[in-house]
Amino acid sequence: MASVSFRNATRTYPGSTKPAVDNLNLEVADGEFLVLVGPSGCGKSTSLRMLAGLEEVNGGGIYIGDREVTDVPPKDRDIAMVFQNYALYPHMTVAENMGFALKIAGVSKEERAERVLDAAKLLDLEPYLNRKPKALSGGQRQRVAMGRAIVRKPQVFLMDEPLSNLDAKLRVQTRTQIASLQRRLGVTTVYVTHDQVEAMTMGDRVAVLKDGVLQQVDTPRTLYDRPANVFVAGFIGSPAMNLVQLPIVDGGVQFGDAVLPISSDILSKASTKRVTVGIRPEKLSVENQGLVVDVDVVEELGSDGFLYGRAQLDGTEQNVVVRVDAINHPKAGDRIHLLADASSVHVFDAETGLRLN
């Protein structure tokens, strides 16, 4: 097992002036489950392919453990791409299916048996080692396929959107299985997804990328509670955080007919007379004063609900989402006032987008 480091790693595609991955610095600790997430074109898959050796690195370097692998061919990097191929061979037993790649790699029979047994124990497949795949359930077959990767004892597992070909229900199920298996194995894992919910539920830490640039890497909790900039604030969380530009006034920022108190220490750092304020839907409440919002629709989700409405800010219309009680909530067409919990608002520079508080 080993750590993984990207050190100023840069990839620029031929004919392009803008790097697909720009000066990436990222340390993945030994045994850690790190998720790369971001919208399409953000560079997450390119980063993973750089680590896998599938993509040339034009600047900087990549390390697995202490070893620089920047120019090492993929098969010599001691990594395993999981789920790339999970065809099982019908005439071979589960044990053979899991161990055949070791056979061609010249691993001795005793060692093959040992590694297959170890993997089978981890995957709860020990009772089935002498069976053909047709006598297995779908989930067991998938685990056999995973076993193929595990017996190789790679230092790092790489997964590129491994759940994209599953339907929604199976995706949630498999997500949990992968995360718990990774924790049992303790193998360093780098996982790519475009789905922030997947990222937040699976990763020890999550790296958010945009336009080839790493925006923030931290635990899911910190990403949610202290996003480093406006992009991360808007990307992480579902429904997304409300982001509004508000004028700085005495004692805070103007929020409709109320003043949202924000310390002057924070506001003094702003480069303009306005700041971008981020408020999670659960941190807004319906009150008698504050920001005026026209309610469009309320989604009732059983335990609670989400109110979607519009506010007028500086003459432009802005969408607003609020978490409300599932039963006692305003109705579509109502005009309401909202106040924010001042202790949990996020303040960003209106120009640079960087966090100020």
Next chain:
Amino acid sequence: MTLNITTATAEPALLDLPWQLPLEDWPAENIAALPKGLSRHTVRFAHLEDHVVAIKETLFDLAKREYDMLRRLEKLDVPCVEPFAIINNREDVNGEPLPAVLITRHLKFSLPYRAMWSQGLREQTANRLVDALALLLVRVHLVGFFWGDVSLSNTLFRRDAGRFAAYLVDAETGQLYDSRLSNGQRENDLEIARVNIAGELMDLLASGKAVDIDPNAVSQRIVDKYHELWKELTAVEVFDASERWRISRRVKRLNDLGFDIEELSMVADAEGHTVKIQPKVVDAGHHARRLLLLTGLDVEENQARRLLNDIDSYKLANARVGADEEVLAHEWLSNVYEPVITAIPAPYTGRLEPAEIFHEVLEHRWYKSENEGKDIPLIDAVRSYVNEVLATRRDEEALIAPTTESITFAEPIPSGTIVVDEDEEGDWRDKV
């Protein structure tokens, strides 16, 4: 919801297939039992008017992606199956949703690798399949396609005058890049190919269908063949300015391998002492294109090579003033090729492709002549070939057997159900 069909060719008969049933439950009358490779998805073959289509159940997004990918590959002249339609919004009789399907046309006279083994395949045949796959892999890499799941199962093979021509079947995992593939991407595809081929051959050995095959050696062969070919097609060659004949030698060598050079970079150093050449754009199908121009016959590369050789012999024997190559090629077509093909009795025309039959007739005549110590007239050779060889062959136009079901998994058992003990005999350690 209404059934949603996306297709490039309007084919009303598509509506008649039982889309309200899961593919596994389709009635026999709709199913064409063709052999196929191993697949993660349910794949079945169905009759549609006068042709056969392959139907794969999958997610709509994946079907759409693969459909578009196959169309792009087709435009890039990559040998691959022809995408035909995508169908989504399927529902069963109770209104429950069914998976989307991707439909591709069955490639006539194509064979999955497993069908060769049912005929008792030898290592030599395995090697030829791998050679064909190596060539296909080079071709897809040249256009910037990273396959991601290279295997014998994801390939179909057509006989090609003693060799095979490979076609890409499954583009699900592939990525098409605008720029050249990196060495890492190419090496990764090769490594995937090597492991998959070894696994597929081990499975054949385990099934008892193949004997005498060394999965290690055969799978290593794709790596060697690929590198050999890649080097020939892309390597930089530097030589003394006085050795300009090397340029035409390189062109000739690529032609022999079946490639035309579309663009060659040639750089002389400042002093004019050395010249550096490198093929930039190469195009497969050198012989096939030439034959098509001369005769209008559209055949595989090695078949074309064979036919062109026969045209050359014909030219030598029939050369006369005023008869140029085109004229003689047309004469050959009507005096040699067509009489052989039309001499094949109708019940046997589905056994092999016409060009393959012609190739086999030539082979047969050669063996016969050698045995009898004299030249056998072509028409006699055809007659004896039909009776002694073709009559014993199976129909390969749309091969039936082994059936699809015999090599696909039955439905997986739902998680949680108790499976009766189905252990194989002996200790698993003996086989691992």
